[in-house]
Amino acid sequence: MTKVLVTGGAGFIGSHLCEYLLDKGEHVVCVDNYFTGSKKNIEHLIGKDNFEIVEHDIIEPLYVDVDQIYNLACPASPIHYQKNKVRTIKMGTVAMVNMLGIAKRTGARILQASTSEIYGDPKVHPQREEYWGNVNPIGPRACYDEGKRVAESLNMAYYWECGVDIRIARIFNTYGPRMAKEDGRVVSNLIMQALTNQPLTIYGTGEQTRSFCFISDMIEGLYKLMNYKEFVGPVNLGNPRQSTILELATLIQKLVRVEGELIKKPLPEDDPVRRSPDITRAKKYLDWSPTVTLEEGLKETIEYFKSVV
Numbered sequence: 001m002t003k004v005l006v007t008g009g010a011g012f013i014g015s016h017l018c019e020y021l022l023d024k025g026e027h028v029v030c031v032d033n034y035f036t037g038s039k040k041n042i043e044h045l046i047g048k049d050n051f052e053i054v055e056h057d058i059i060e061p062l063y064v065d066v067d068q069i070y071n072l073a074c075p076a077s078p079i080h081y082q083k084n085k086v087r088t089i090k091m092g093t094v095a096m097v098n099m100l101g102i103a104k105r106t107g108a109r110i111l112q113a114s115t116s117e118i119y120g121d122p123k124v125h126p127q128r129e130e131y132w133g134n135v136n137p138i139g140p141r142a143c144y145d146e147g148k149r150v151a152e153s154l155n156m157a158y159y160w161e162c163g164v165d166i167r168i169a170r171i172f173n174t175y176g177p178r179m180a181k182e183d184g185r186v187v188s189n190l191i192m193q194a195l196t197n198q199p200l201t202i203y204g205t206g207e208q209t210r211s212f213c214f215i216s217d218m219i220e221g222l223y224k225l226m227n228y229k230e231f232v233g234p235v236n237l238g239n240p241r242q243s244t245i246l247e248l249a250t251l252i253q254k255l256v257r258v259e260g261e262l263i264k265k266p267l268p269e270d271d272p273v274r275r276s277p278d279i280t281r282a283k284k285y286l287d288w289s290p291t292v293t294l295e296e297g298l299k300e301t302i303e304y305f306k307s308v309v
């Protein structure tokens with residue numbers, strides 16, 4: 001049985017991953033400090049054979065013996081990481097070294113949850129892994145973007161220098177049940193606003209695009225990347241279908257059956273104008289591409305938010 005460490009296992013993506021790995025018969029050690037995640041996300045897993053929870057801040061060293069590590073722990077929404085800038089940089093540096101240290105000592109394979117943010121406000125569309133990005137190193141998003149970039153560099157350094165078996169997943173915007181309802185991300189904000197009859201907040205013109213990947217597709221992609229025989233270097237995981245934020249808002253209104261107003265708010269500084277993954281690499285090596293449409297995924301997500309509203 002494979003013993004798998006999932007850091008950030010009580011978060012949105014992490015809790016789905018823990019569930020998926022347990023269903024595959026793996027032994028899961030979920031490590032979280034509940035900074036942005038919640039015990040509620042994993043309470044249905046507590047008591048299952050092969051599931052362990054460790055409350056721990058991975059900025060501090062951790063000693064476990066495992067076969068695989070999914071390193072997901074990190075504040076992920078702009079609201080959280082911008083309020084906790086130093087901590088966020090430490091996740092890409094100090095915590096990353098701690099996790100790579102476990103991989104080096106135990107021989108475990110490690111998958112780093114990187115992000116489309118490493119492309120910054122991209123000048124190349126869609127974004128291929130070869131593109132180096134356009135990131136402001138001193139702006140409000142820098143703690144996250146540059147933290148994730150140096151985390152990738154650390155992974156490559158541990159691979160070249162110590163032979164650590166690394167995987168780098170560049171995750172594009174992912175949504176689904178168990179997103180935190182107050183973390184300010186666009187899908188959770190707009191659904192919560194629609195369900196509570198408040199105006200939907202559109203930052204800037206709403207013409208900026210994102211590509212939204214449903215959680216079940218993302219989990220499959222992460223699992224396939226982790227278990228692919230050998231792949232060094234980053235792999236984009238995301239849904240290539242782009243939507244403008246206005247299109248997203250209109251679709252959410254249609255699905256919730258509300259005709260509420262849209263209100264415009266200022267566009268946050270350095271907010272990327274366009275974002276969409278080129279997933280040729282994931283298709284070719286992992287035989288992976290998303291299957292859930294935005295409408296199907298939003299319906300499921302809306303049902304979840306109805307239960308927590």
Ligand code: NAD
Pocket residue numbers: 007008009010011012013014031032033034035036037038056057058059071072073074075076077095113114115116170171172173174175180
């Ligand atoms: P999330 O906030 O729901 O999950 C992050 C988890 O990490 C939380 O449970 C939090 O409590 C935990 N955590 C934070 N700091 C920690 C620490 N020092 N020690 C231990 N645990 C800690 O966010 P998410 O959306 O599930 O994101 C998971 C990962 O995927 C993150 O690394 C994020 O950067 C990456 N990612 C997510 C998206 C997305 O659209 N959701 C996109 C790109 C990348």
Ligand code: UDP
Pocket residue numbers: 077078173184185186187189190201202203204206208210245267268271272
């Ligand atoms: N956004 C918006 N209204 C909201 C929240 C976000 O228009 O209530 C916009 C935000 O400016 C960005 C996009 O939606 O252009 C996605 O924002 P999110 O914070 O979800 O993710 P990220 O910017 O990290 O991709």
